Amino acid sequence: MFNQLVGYLREADPLIQMSAVAIVFTLIGIVAALTYYRKWGWLWREWITTVDHKKIGIMYLICALLMLFRGGVDALLMRTQLAFPGMNFLDAQHYNEIFTTHGTIMILFVAMPLLFAMMNIVVPLQIGARDVAFPFLNAVSFWLFFFGALLFNLSFVLGGSPDAGWVSYPPLAELSHSPGPGINYYVLSLQISGIGSIATGINFIVTILKMRAPGMTLMRMPLFTWSVLASCIVIIFAFPAFTVALALLGLDRIAGTHFFTMQHGGNPMMYVNLFWIWGHPEVYIAILPVYGIFSEVVSTFSRKTIFGYKSMVISLMLISVIGYFVWVHHFFTMGAGPGVNSFFSVASMAVGIPTGVKVFNWLFTMFRGRIRLTLPMLWTLAFIPCFAIGGATGVMLAAAPGDYQFHNSYVVIAHFHQTLIGGAVFGLLAGMYYWWPKMFGFKLNETLGKWAFWFFNIGFYVCFMPQYALGLMGMTRRVYTYPAETGWGTLNFVSTIGAYLMGIGFLFIVVQVLYSIRYGERDTTGDPWDGRTLEWSLPSPVPHYNFAQIPTVHGRDAWWEMKQQRKEDSLFSTKELKPIHMPNNSALPFFMGLAFFVAGFGLVFNQFMIATVGLIGVVVCMLWRSLEKDTGHWISVDEIKQMEAS
């Protein structure tokens, strides 16, 4: 294995060699800085071993933004290569690796952790709970995600990235066609982080169903919490299919079975089905919470209750159910027959109806509202036209005969970026801006944020609108270069300019964060936006036990109503504080993630000794936990008084 790695690095592209060197230097730098400032103990106690849902949420957020950077650099590399006909900035192999890692990272290591970040930070606060149902499991989920992402990113410098597309269809992804370790990295890293996602799904369903404050009936729950519930239900039913798809592909590659091979009776189509039984719902897993975020933002910044609360809840649930039954629209052209295609075609279009209901409800909420154009609101407004166009092109693709024309062309690329960026990314950015003061106790600078907003938005249309045209002109996806005679040069060049504008937009966000850490407006009230839901009744940042007293809820928009009636105090039944029980920190989740990582790394290179060591580590951690007597600790009334006073 060692020789293999050294050999790979010696022969690799200079770009990769340089990255390897850069990574080593960065690591040395981080270690040196932590040692110099004596921050190791702090890092260990406050972050690595934490089981506090708010801190876990922040760690998800940081990782997601880092991965957005990595995925964004991939995107710019690709767009640079495509800017002119006949470019040779990247070769075909390198291009394949980059579109694969770009797609995989964006969906699994950007969209998912951003969503988990928002869930973790907000849901317990919105429902008036002290914590999530299983704080320890929550930490395990995070570390599984973290080590999964780490394993995936290692592939770049250690042995070669996956190169069969983010869907990794066999037989291309089989040993016969992709002999290197790349696809193994794909299979194992996604498997590890996928286990974490299922655990998160379970955790939040139980949290929402069992831990609401007294008086908060289901129909009084804030819409973001509802959307998280819908999303988690989809996770529970979709991710196991992905687990199976990855496991069988992994067995084919590592154990020599024949599930999806071209010999001995394997059936590659089975993989395609399993993959999309997860893959399509995955899109809704990412988008549903975003609908929740928009609902919160729109009603807060229009100073109105959301229009049509019940229809919002019903449409969320309908989307999650129908969204599960449309997966075949990803392979209309692969010979399923007209009956099957028609069914899935109609089902796909049907999702548009509840989505339309939501958009109209947001518009009606804004109608005659006192709208404030803050950053979260701006991103919400930008989402509406973007998603409308994306939705319309989606219906075009959902019509099976149409798809025969558009399949694998740039029309598809333009469509799904429009929905994924316009939906998931815009929405999660809106959520980040909205809840940022709650997380960190200061607001992000609005001016810099507006620069970021405009660069990103204008860049977005400049980048992706030409791609619809390119698709209609016959440009297919996943081509690394094209001759000048095709006439695609101009539009591609325009598209690349757009991509760079978006890159600049991202840099503005980075600058905005750094600037605001120092100069950002401090949030002393805990309620900077004049919010409506319970999280705004707490100080920012929130003390680790969340609520000194569990509030009692009397209606929807609980905090808003109390403010209206000047009865903020009626949130609590008595003034008397009681000691609070909280879970202890634990190092086990971290070690469990590490053990999974070791096992995964061993399997990538068929080093079964290493893999076994890792797996034994996993079992030992689980047994340790099961036999451990950890009853948590109590926070005394004096301590609470101290915390609340400060």
Add this chain to the structure above:
Amino acid sequence: MAEVTGSPISNQQSFEHGMEEEEKHILGFWIFLASDLVLFACLFATYLVLRTHTDGGPTEAQLFDIPMFTLETFILLTSSFTCGLAVREMRNGHFGRLMGWLAVTVLLGLAFVGIEVNEFITYSLEGATMQRSAFLSGFFTLVGTHGLHVSLGIVWMISVGIQLIRDRIQPTTARKLFNAGLYWHFLDVVWVMIFTVVYLMGVMK
């Protein structure tokens, strides 16, 4: 939490708090079972698609040994019953009988896994390995995944047993035993499906 007033911090959780805690765990476990069921459903679907893809290799009817898989079924169903008895004795507060039935369940589980391993080895020696054909890949993976679940269940019950000896019957151990039992019955249900879809349908052709 009424008894904990003022400053003294005790590790004693009130019973009420304890009950809520246990309820959450039980609901969480049901949801986990639902997702595990989806996992098995996907494996069943794959098996059904691939069962005729034998590529000239051994078929179901040539491999499956009726007395063997009947015995396996019998053992697993019995263990599910003894597991139920263990939970019942726990409810009645009979610690000794509870431990006895738990031990019987573990032993039956071990016997089941033993027979399965033996079956896999026999097939492999006959050349029917999981690399031979898509059908065999599907067979070994579906049945093996169930076997792996059973093995994990055994480890888990042993761990619960240790905790019972250490802490006796109280809300936490009771919930753990209850969940382990739930898991065990779930595996039984999955096995009944394997018995029907894989073995019975296999030998009937």
